[in-house]
Amino acid sequence: MNIQFSLGKNIPYTAIEISDEITAEELAERYREETPWPVVAAIINHEVKPLITPIHKNDTVQLLDIRNKQAYLIFQNSLILLFICSVRQILGNVHVEVMTSLNDGLFLQVMRHGEDGEFQVVDMSEDDVARTYFYMKKMVQEDHPIEAKMFRRKEAMEILKETGLTEKYRSLQRVKVDETVRIYTLEGYSDFFYNYMVPSTGYVSKFELMKYREGLLLRHPSAQNPGVIPDYVDEYRVYNALKEERQWNHLLGVQYQADINDRIESGAYRTLIKLSEALHDKKIVEIADRISKEEKKVVLILGPSSSGKTTFAHRLIIQLMVNGMKPLYxxxxxxxxxxxxxxxDADGQKNYExxxxxxxxxxxxxxxxxxxxxxxxxxxxxxxxxxxxxxxxxxxxxRNGVIVIEGIHAFNHLLTRQLPEESKFRIYISPLTQINLDSHNRIPTTDTRVIRRIVRDNRNRAHTAAMTLHLWPKVREGENKNIFPLSNEADVFFNTVHVYEMTVLKKYAVPLLKEVRQEEEEYAEAQRLLRLFRYVDSLDDESIIAGDSILREFIGGSIYTD
Structure with missing residues (x-):
């Protein structure tokens, strides 16, 4: 039978003939020598599918490695499952929390129930870490299958409840339709991930495992260079922001998205929003006080796209004025x-970045x-x-003035090379963390930013979701070059995320994502984001969100940008 086939993005489709009853995995194996990096998924008829998917006559098939966002997440989730199974073999029935992305990998914590019934972090010894790592490597070498089985939602919920994954039980409880749920099983351990998995452990062969502060780092290749694990750089400021966010969430009484959903259902969301906004106010006041105390004359603000830089800068300026300073933006x-x-640029186009x-x-x-x-x-x-x-x-x-500079090159030394170094105060802002769906399914911070941008671009520029998603890789390319490498030079990090914001963004983003047509290149990514929103309840009441909220920069009603 004939299909349209591409070895990867930007590689033209060609008609090829294949035998009946072939899977995407078998097709990828046939062309292994012609693909630069290991294939972990495929786009079949404009939708990302796992490699176990059968291919049919007249299908269009494109192979994916981890340079693709969805393939990257598939690789990452498969690595998480491998780690969970391995650490349970070494330490017994422990609980794993996937906290956030950090240091070109994932920051994890292994926990046990304490005497009070609450989870306590396990301080793994170097020997335990090494044994877990080598067990993971052993499973990779033995290439254990990762089995996927479909269950009715209620059946899946019972399986997760029996496994002790009660937060996942609660997450599936919120899904409005009684759809089927894919449960993955590796070496007798069953779990739910809202993204797909690779077919077997042999696909996730490249990783590092190391102790890091109050947990572990599971490091792996980046999307920019799938063949190499990046050099280790201690992103301790990001870690500190994560730790602060965890403390804030504890104060707010939330840990997972299901907790936010419960607040919406019970009508208790107003206090949550007020507290979340107040915590932003508190942090901005602390930053302004530090600038005043240290008598800084130049404030440099850097952050990736859709971080809320404009709103943050205006709020900081107000607090600096409260302190008797006269800012010049x-x-x-x-x-x-x-x-x-x-x-x-390389394509002969004007490069404004x-x-x-x-x-x-x-x-x-x-x-x-x-x-x-x-x-x-x-x-x-x-x-x-x-x-x-x-x-x-x-x-x-x-005389008591301070210059406030915001831009994508704010930390570049060429921009302010003639200014005294001691006069500068650098602030890096971004949605550094996001509340997770559950213990193993995290919401990437890049998802928060692209959803913010989809909503804002539609409101301000009449852009469709497809247009924003199409431009996003180019935006990310510029961030990887001009912004992220300089983030560690910051004197302070400010996390612009609100724990409740996905529930507010949902009603704006979902209709826009549904408009992306199947024949459009961005359809697969739109579908992934729509799958994420299945586990997020929508908050329609925005009356409590203040006009100076960072979220207002994206949904409208901002006193600074509208």
Whole structure:
């Protein structure tokens, strides 16, 4: 029979003939020598499917490695399952919490029930970690099958309850339709993941396991380079933000998305929203107080797309004013070079995200003049003509002034190389953590950001979800180059996430995601996000969300951006 076949993204489809009763795994094996990295999933008729999926006549099939977002998550979930089974072999009936992504991998905690009945973190010895690692490697070498079996939702709930995964039982309880649920089993251990798995343990051969602070790091190759585990860099500031978020969630009385769902159902969500917003206020006040105390003159704000930088900057400015300071907000967009001088990317297109797209000599000279008390004629960039205009913004910095700079190159030393290092205070902001669906199914922070952007782009620019999803890989590419490598230079991290925000975003995002047509390239990713939202209840009442909330930047009603 004939099918349309592609070895990967951006590789043209060609017609090939295959035998009947072949799976995507068998097809990938046939072309193994022609694929640069191990294949872990496939797009079949525009939907991501596990490799065990049979292929039929006239199907379109594209092979996926972990450079694809969904394939990356499939690899990651399979690695989590392998770890859970292995650590239970070494330590017995323990509970595993997948906390967040960290240090090019996952931060995990292994727990047991304490005398009070609550889970207590197990301080694994180096020997226990090594034994778990080698057991994982043994299972990889033996290539154990990961079995997938479909159950009616209520049957699956009972299996999870018997396994002790009560939070997953509660999560499935919220699904409105009595759909079938896929339960995965490895070496007698059964679990639920809302994403797919690889067919067997041999697919997840490359990983590291190490002790890290109050838990473990399970590190693996990145989507940027599937063949190599990145060099270890201690992202201790991200860890501290995670620890703070856990403390906040404990104060809020929530641990999983099911807890948020319960608050919505009971009508107790108002206090949750108020507390979440108040915790943001508290943190911003602390940052402003530190800037004042240390007498910093230049505040640099960096963060990836859809972090809420604009709202954060305005709220910080207000707190700095409360402290008697006079902030001067400067956006770097007014310092673009003349359009004809804009550097080009590899495709010959103007690259506005390149640091050289900014007039660095002018920016440095004017910032230095401001710090030294001189008046400057700050430019206003005319995006219609592509040129800077002067004479409209002459200003000088007050004696107790502070310059607040926000932009994708805020931490790049070339941007502020003429300014004294001791005058600078760097703030990195992002949705650094997100409340998880359950102990093993996390909501990636990149999902939070792309959902925020889908909602905002539709509201502000009339973009469809497909348009935003299409542009997202290019956005991520710029972040990986200009933003993430510099995050550890921050003096402080600010986590812009709200534990309740997915419940608010749902009613905006779901209709937009459903509009993505099956023939569109972005359909597979839209379907994955829709699967995630099945476990999130919708909160329709926004009356309690303040006008200065970071979330308002995306859903509308912001006193700063609307």
């Amino acid at each position: 400067i956006g770097t967009d007014d310092y673009f070079v003349e359009r004809e001088d804009t550097p080009l 390149n640091i050289d797209a900014l007039d660095l000599p002018l920016f440095n000279r004017q910032m230095k003049d401001l710090l030294e008390g001189r008046e400057v004629d700050m430019p206003v960039f005319n995006f219609k003509t592509g040129h800077k205009e002067f004479g409209k913004r002459k200003t000088r910095l007050a």
